[in-house]
Amino acid sequence: MSTQADTSPVSEATAMYDVVVVGAGFSGVYQLWHLRERGFSVILFEAGSGLGGVWNLNRYPGARVDSDGIDYQFSHERFWKNWDMSERFPDHRELRDYFAYLESQLDLCKDCRFNTKVVAADFNDSECVWTLTTSDGSTTRTRYVVFATGSTVEPYRPDFPGTDDYQGTLVHTARWPEGLEYAGKRVAVIGTGASGVQMIQEIGPVAEQLTVFQRTPNLSLPMRQRRLTAADNVALREAYPETFARRNTETFAGFSYDFDPRKAVELSDEEREKYYEQCWQEGGLRLWLAGFIDTLFDHDANKYAYEFWKKKIRACIKDPAKADLLAPHEPPHPFGTKREALHQNYYEVMNQDNVEIVPVRETPIERFTETGIRTADGRERVFDVVVLATGYDNNTGALTAIDVRGTDGRTLREKWVDGVDVYLGALTQGYPNLVFLYGPQSPAAFGNGPTSAELQGDEVINLLEYMRQHGHTRFESTRQADEAWTAEIDAIDDVALLKYADSWYNASNIPGKHRQMLQYLGGFPTYMQRWQTERESGYTKGLVLG
Ligand code: N01
Numbered sequence: 225m226s227t228q229a230d231t232s233p234v235s236e237a238t239a240m241y242d243v244v245v246v247g248a249g250f251s252g253v254y255q256l257w258h259l260r261e262r263g264f265s266v267i268l269f270e271a272g273s274g275l276g277g278v279w280n281l282n283r284y285p286g287a288r289v290d291s292d293g294i295d296y297q298f299s300h301e302r303f304w305k306n307w308d309m310s311e312r313f314p315d316h317r318e319l320r321d322y323f324a325y326l327e328s329q330l331d332l333c334k335d336c337r338f339n340t341k342v343v344a345a346d347f348n349d350s351e352c353v354w355t356l357t358t359s360d361g362s363t364t365r366t367r368y369v370v371f372a373t374g375s376t377v378e379p380y381r382p383d384f385p386g387t388d389d390y391q392g393t394l395v396h397t398a399r400w401p402e403g404l405e406y407a408g409k410r411v412a413v414i415g416t417g418a419s420g421v422q423m424i425q426e427i428g429p430v431a432e433q434l435t436v437f438q439r440t441p442n443l444s445l446p447m448r449q450r451r452l453t454a455a456d457n458v459a460l461r462e463a464y465p466e467t468f469a470r471r472n473t474e475t476f477a478g479f480s481y482d483f484d485p486r487k488a489v490e491l492s493d494e495e496r497e498k499y500y501e502q503c504w505q506e507g508g509l510r511l512w513l514a515g516f517i518d519t520l521f522d523h524d525a526n527k528y529a530y531e532f533w534k535k536k537i538r539a540c541i542k543d544p545a546k547a548d549l550l551a552p553h554e555p556p557h558p559f560g561t562k563r564e565a566l567h568q569n570y571y572e573v574m575n576q577d578n579v580e581i582v583p584v585r586e587t588p589i590e591r592f593t594e595t596g597i598r599t600a601d602g603r604e605r606v607f608d609v610v611v612l613a614t615g616y617d618n619n620t621g622a623l624t625a626i627d628v629r630g631t632d633g634r635t636l637r638e639k640w641v642d643g644v645d646v647y648l649g650a651l652t653q654g655y656p657n658l659v660f661l662y663g664p665q666s667p668a669a670f671g672n673g674p675t676s677a678e679l680q681g682d683e684v685i686n687l688l689e690y691m692r693q694h695g696h697t698r699f700e701s702t703r704q705a706d707e708a709w710t711a712e713i714d715a716i717d718d719v720a721l722l723k724y725a726d727s728w729y730n731a732s733n734i735p736g737k738h739r740q741m742l743q744y745l746g747g748f749p750t751y752m753q754r755w756q757t758e759r760e761s762g763y764t765k766g767l768v769l770g
Contacts, residue, residue, distance in 0.1 A: 241265045243688065244356055244366040246342050247622075248332075249277020250677035251661035252372035253323070254298070257330050258685050264692075267366075268332075269358060271341035275327060277374055279319035284400035284611075286422035288315035290447075290566045291672050292508055294460055295479050297322065298674055299468035303329065308457040312450050313508075313566070344627040345369060347656065352698050352770075354657065367697065368688060371623060372661040375669040378621030380614050380734055382414075386592035394592075396612040397423060408432050409608040412597060414589070416442045418565035420613035427611075428573035435580045435605055437589060437597075440556050440726075441549060443533055447566035448507025471675055476747035478667070478675030481514040488516035488525035500532040512560045520560055520720050530559040540571040549581050550574060557725035618728035619664040619742040620644060630655035643738045645706035647766050648754060650680065656700040656770075659684050665713060667751045670729070670743040679748060683755040690763060698770035705766025716745040 245255045248270035259266045272280045279289075289296050293309040296319075307325060310318060327333055341359040348355065356364045379398040387394060395404060397419040407430040413423055414437040421444055428434045452460075467480045475482040488496055496516075503510040511529065518525040537551035550571070573579055588600045596606040617624075624637040631654050639654065646652045649666025650659050661680055662668040668676035691699060717723055717730075722741065726732040732739045744751055758765050 239267075239364055240353070241267050241364065241366040243368045243370060244269065244354070244364060245370045245372055246270075246356075247277060247372035247374060247661075248272070248275045248336060248338075249279070249372060249374050249662075250298075250674045251374075251681055252277065252370075253326060253330075253332060254677045254681040255370050255372060255661070255684065256332055256335060258681070259688065260335065262685070262689065264688065266335060267364065268336045269340045269342050269356070269364075270336055270338050271359075273338050274320070275323040275332065275336070276320050277372075278376055279316050279323070281377070282316055282398060282400075282419075283402070284397040284419065284423055285406075285426035286315075287397075287419070288313050288422065289319065290418060290509060290564075291479065291674075293452075294464070294467055295471055295672050296674055298326075299464075299472060299678060301464075304461065304464050308454070309452050309460075311452060313447055342626055344629070345658075346627075346629045347631060347658075349631050349656075352657065367657060369658045370661060370684060371628075371659070371663065373622035374662050375618045375622075375728075376616045378617040378625055379612075380617050380621075381612055382614055384589055384592055389594050390592040390596075390610065391594050392596070392607055393609045394612070395609070396614070398616065404609070406431055406609050410596075410606060411435070412437060412605070412607045412610045413613050414584075414611065415613035415615065416440070417613060417615050418442075418563065419615070421565040421567055421570050423611055423613055424579075425567070425569050425573055428576055428579050429569075431578065433578050433580070434573075434576075435582060435607070436574075437582050437584050438549065439584045440562075441552065442565050442567075443530070443555075443559055443562070444565040444567040444570060445509060445511050445533075446504065446507045447568050448505075449568055471672070472679060474749065476749070477513050477671035478679070478748045479509070479513060479672050481510060483517045483519075484514060485517050487518040487522075488528045489518060489522060491516075496528055497532070500529070504532075504536060508566065509564055512564045515560065520558075520722065523558070523721065526558045526560070526721055527555070530555045533559060537571065540575075542575050546574060546581060549583055557727075558721040561722045561725035561729075562727040563729065615728060615733055617734050617737070619669065619731065621734075623660065623663070628655065628658070630658075641738065643710070643740050644742060645703075645710045647701040647705040647709045648683075648758065649709075649744050649751075650684065651699075651701035651706075651767070653701050653703045653706050656698050659687075664742045665709060665744055667744040667746070667748050670745065671748060675748065679752055680755075683752075683759070686759055687763060690759075691769070694762075694769075696769045699763060699767050700770075701767050708766075710740075713741050713743075713745055717741040720745060 242264040243259050243266045245252045245268040256268045274280050293314045342356050344357040346355050354366050354369050379396045406427050410433045411427050411431045412435045416438045471480045519529050534551045538547045541547040590598045590600045598604040628636045644664045646665040649663050729743050730741045731737045
C-alpha cells in the first residue's frame with residue numbers, strides 16, 4: 225500500500241487554506257485527519273517522500289522505537305481493532321506499514337504534498353495571513369500554520385577537520401542510503417546514543433572490524449524484544465481500552481506505566497533491589513520511567529539506580545577494560561538524566577574481539593584523513609565506512625532551519641538565539657496564528673510521541689475550533705505567558721538532576737546552542753491542566769485574541 229501521493233509541484237499561489245500542517249509524522253497526521261473532519265480546509269507539506277515523519281526518514285539498520293508498540297500508536301478503536309504488531313518494539317519498516325494502514329483508513333495522502341520542504345513562512349499583519357514558500361518555489365497562503373516538524377529531524381554533524389579529504393563512505397544515521405554495505409568492512413561508529421546503540425548491534429556481528437568512538441557511555445536498558453503471536457495480539461486488544469485510558473489521562477510521560485510513588489531512599493536494600501529487578505525483567509524504559517519517584521531528584525536515590533544498572537551491565541562484559549568504559553564505577557552523569565536507550569545484543573557485540581572502543585574524551589578525534597580517522601595519540605585507523613551517530617539539533621532545529629518571520633520580521637532563529645520561551649510548548653509571542661506540536665518546551669520529547677500527538681493535538685484543534693465559532697481571526701501568546709512558562713520549567717529543572725547531564729534535553733549537545741531545559745518537566749497530566757485553564761478562560765489567560 226502506498227503512502228506516497230502526487231509529488232508534482234502544485235501552484236498554490238492563489239490558494240488560501242484555513243490551516244497548513246507541516247510534517248507528516250504522528251502529530252501532523254492527527255491534525256490533518258481531525259481538522260479535515262471538522263470542515264477546515266487543510267493541506268499538509270512534508271519534506272520526506274511519504275507519511276511517517278522520522279520513521280520515513282530513519283532507515284538505518286536496526287532503527288526501531290523505544291516505546292512499547294502498545295503505547296506507540298493512536299488510541300482510537302477504529303485503528304487498533306484491526307492492527308496486529310509483529311514485535312513488542314516495532315522497527316522502522318513496521319511503523320511505515322502502520323502509516324500505510326492509517327492511509328488506508330483515512331485517505332490522507334490526497335491532501336499531502338510530499339518531497340515539499342517548507343523553506344520560509346512570512347506573516348502579513350494587516351491581512352493576518354501566513355505565506356509559506358516551499359522548496360519547489362510555490363507559495364501558499366493560510367490563516368493558521370501548525371508546525372508538526374518533530375524533535376529529532378535536523379542531523380547534527382560535528383565539525384571534524386578533514387571530512388572533505390575522506391575518500392570512504394561517510395554517512396549520518398538519519399540519512400542512511402538504501403543498500404549501503406557494511407558486512408565484511410572496516411566500520412567506525414561515532415556516538416553511542418540510541419541510534420549508535422542500534423547501529424552497533426547490527427554492524428558488529430557482520431563487520432570485519434568495528435571501532436566505536438564513545439564520548440559518554442550509554443546507560444542503556446534491556447529492551448526485552450519479542451515476537452508477538454496472534455494470541456498475543458488478541459490479549460493486547462483486550463487490554464487496549466484500559467491501557468490507552470491510563471496513558472492518556474494519568475501517567476507522567478504518556479506511557480501505560482508510571483513512576484513508582486515510593487522513595488528509593490526510604491526503602492530497605494531488599495525492597496529496592498526487588499523492584500529494580502522487576503523493572504529490569506519487564507524491560508523497556510521501566511527502570512527509568514517506572515522507577516522510584518525520587519530517582520531524578522535526589523542524588524542518593526539516583527546512585528542506588530546507577531549501582532543496580534552498573535552491576536547488571538558489568539556482569540555481561542568480559543574484558544575489564546571494556547567494562548570500565550561501558551559501565552564505569554563512577555556514573556558519567558546521574559542515571560536517567562539523558563534519554564535512556566534500549567539494547568538487545570549491544571553488550572554481546574561489545575564483547576566481540578572485532579569491536580574496539582575508543583574513548584574520545586581521553587583520545588579525541590584529531591581529524592579525518594583520506595583513508596580514515598586520526599586520533600590525538602597519533603594513531604590512524606583505516607575505515608571503509610564511517611557512521612555519524614551524533615544525533616540531532618533537537619527540539620528547535622527543524623524550526624530554526626526554516627525562515628519563519630513573525631510580526632517584527634525576525635526569524636525564529638534570531639528570536640531564539642539567547643533562549644526559547646514557548647507558552648504551553650506550542651505558542652510564542654510575535655508569531656500569531658502559529659502553533660508548534662511536539663515542539664520546544666512541550667512534554668512530548670520527554671514522553672511518548674503518539675500520546676502527545678493526541679493530547680496536545682486535541683488542544684490545538686479546540687483552539688482553532690474556538691476561533692472559528694467566536695469569529696476570531698488572530699491568536700497570539702503574550703510575552704508574560706511565554707516567560708512564565710519558561711520560569712515554570714526552570715523551577716522544576718532547578719530541583720531535578722537533569723541539569724547535571726549534557727544532553728539534547730537541555731540543548732547542550734550542540735556546541736554554541738543556548739543551554740536551557742527544552743522539555744516541559746511537569747508531566748502530561750499537569751500539562752493538560754494548563755491547557756484546560758487556558759481553554760476555560762476563553763483563551764484569555766496567556767493569549768490575546770483578535
Ligand atoms: O542522538 P543522541 P541519537 N564526538 O544525541 C555523541 C531518539 N531516537 O540519534 O553523549 C564524539 O542521543 C554523543 O556523545 P555524548 C531518542 O529520543 C530514538 O542517538 O553527547 N561523539 C552521543 O553519544 C534519542 O534520544 C530511537 O557525550 C559525539 C551521540 O553522539 C534521540 O532520538 C532511536 C560528538 C548522540 O546521541 C537522539 O538519539 C534513535 C562528537 N563531537 C533515536 N557529538 C528509538 O526509538 C555527539 N557525539 C530507539
